[in-house]
Amino acid sequence: MSQSEQQRQRAGSQPLFVLSEDSERTTGEDAQSANIQAGRAVAESVRTTLGPNGMDKMLVSDAGDVVVTNDGKTILEEMDIEHPAAEMLVEVAEGQAEDVGDGTTTAVALAGQLLDQTESLFDDDIHPTTITRGYREALEVAQKTIDELTLDTELDDTLLQQVAQTSMTSGGVGGLTPETLGNLVVEAVNAVHTDDGIDRESLTVEAQPGRVASASRLVDGIVGDFDTAGVHEPRAIEDVSVSILDTDLESPEADIDAEYQFDSTDQFTAAVQAEEQQLQSYADDIAAAGADAVFTTGNIAETTAGALLQHGITPFENIDSSTVTAIATATGASQVARVSELTEADLGSADTVSTESFDGEELTFVEGGDGDPAATLFIRGGTEHALNEVERAVNSGIDAVTAAIESEAVVPGGAAVEIAIAGAVREAASRYEGREQLAVEAFADAVEAIPRTLATNAGADPIDALVELRAANTDGIAGLLGSDAVVGDPVAQGIVDPASVKSEAIASAAETATMISRIDDVISASWRTRHLKMRGFSGEICVFWREESFNAVQQKCQHSKSDTQDQQGRVIVAELSPLVAAGRGDHSLSLESSTFTAASCSAATSAGLASSVSFCTSTRRNG
Secondary structure, three states, X not given: OOHHHHXXXXXXXXXXXXXXXXXXXXXXXXXXXXXXXXXXXXXXXXXXXXXXOOOOEEEEOOOOOEEEXXXXXXXXXXXXXXXXXXXXXXXXXXXXXXXXXXXXXXXXXXXXXXXXXXXXXXXXXXXXXXXXXXXXXXXXXXXXXXXXXXXXOOOXXXXXXXXXXXXXXXXXXXXOOHHHHHHHHHHHHXXXXXXXXXXXXXXXXXXXXXXXXXXXXXXXXXXXXXXXXXXXXXXXXXXXXXXXXXXXXXXXXXXXXXXXXXXXXXXXXXXXXXXXXXXXXXXXXXXXXXXXXXXXXXXXXXXXXXXXXXXXXXXXXXXXXXXXXXXXXXXXXXXXXOHHHOOHHHOEEEEEEEEEEXXXXXXXXXXXXXXOOOEEEEEEOOOHHHHHHHHHHHHHHHHHHHHHHHHOOEEEOOOHHHHHHHHHHHHHHOOOOOOXXXXXXXXXXXXXXXXXXXXXXXXXXHHHHHHHHHHHHOOOOOEEEOOOOEEEOOOOOXXXXXXXXXXXXXXXXXXXXXXXXXXXXXXXXXXXXXXXXXXXXXXXXXXXXXXOOHHHHHHHOOEEOOXXXXXXXXXXXXXXXXXXXXXXXXXXXXXXXXXEOHHHHHHHHHXXXXXXXXXXXXXXXXX
């Protein structure tokens, strides 16, 4: 036997440690079960919000801020989720919202149901690869079914209004009727719909509490909270030439501290007059260009503001760059960095620029610009909490209408698509042999959870509703309608969804479920290592239990208050909560500022005062 072979044989007889002792590893069924349970928990948190009868969630932050909503994306964003598998379902909602804007709750709920079916398949000893193949085959059948259910009808404003109303029924609409709000949504989308498509960024929603909801309207332009310099009461101007500046209209500040010495009052007066002339020149240059209103990202001095008003120019200051860009785009104005370079060619135009006061807050309306289309849905009424929910519902409606126009396809709502998909997938399952057939059938069971959830949220019996829905779909298309979840024709009732929303939801849910099901090994650093790494500590960590005081460790060990690092590396002493020692999950650490030598830490460990934890990383950050 060669020397190298002997070395390999000796090495093979000894255990090889690859991971740090602080790392945690979960494998096999334990890893699969933990991931599935985490994903299902996230899906369950939003499942009860699904549909027109969905319940609301109250989310309270550490600062005491309260959000009441049944919007799935908002709920998941506000939740503090740490589990990596659960984060994957949050990404499903984020991807759904980014791609089509609607259907986030459906996507997450469906992913949770697929994971539930996956766990049952695991119990039957079906391999993840077989499950993945079955889900993919079922997904192809589902996508074909969606295409077959696409309505063969013209996508006119009436149908788009129905799309908007269907999307917004799951959220509050305040004192507005769904029909009124649906009309406003379609009108708003049409306002920014050109031959090049829909510019979603040019359509915004501004919600303002107060007055009746019927005061809501579509603004042909930009609405914002702009600071008016020197103007102390609401005003309105018409046929406005608009100038956009990206600079301050005040005396420039020196880059260095400087003192000026005057030998006479005449010199001081001359300096003041020179500064006033410079401020006056700003207004003169803007007036010479022919502007009626000026919007700037910087500050406007009182002298300049007064001079502008004398010229009949309304000044607005401290506007953020994104809003200035929106105003420039809507009015056709060019952004200018220097006042002296402003010319008539740089001006844009608007039909009206007006300020209105709403409960002590002034809003500015820039309407009828000659630039690219821009629109704002100005929503009124209700309390602030209720109005925030209306704003979320309106944004969902806008996204749904946009998705319908871009895909040029809508399908029946009320879970008619899901029940049709389940039937088609079950019929297709007979074409597969072996255990893959079970995975295909499980996919159908998962999809049917959507109509079951709609029935449950409406207070109906889910089994009876599902049986009746299956029977009704043998002769045509049927869904669950209204607050009572009765079975009927959703198209006749104006309940329709964009086809792209359904297609994206079922595809992203299936992709995430198969991805999670194929994870059989989870490797992570221990909470102690993660906690200390985030704080950038280096060297050896000496951890002691809270039952032992820090003073006891100090008395037992030779401790140094020096903040310099010795040759052996820094040793940080950390206090560990007794709840962690008891395995109860309190992950808090109290890090002491004092440092110990490596020998001191060993002494504390030997004395039973501390538990030594080896830990190394780059450097310790200040603070």
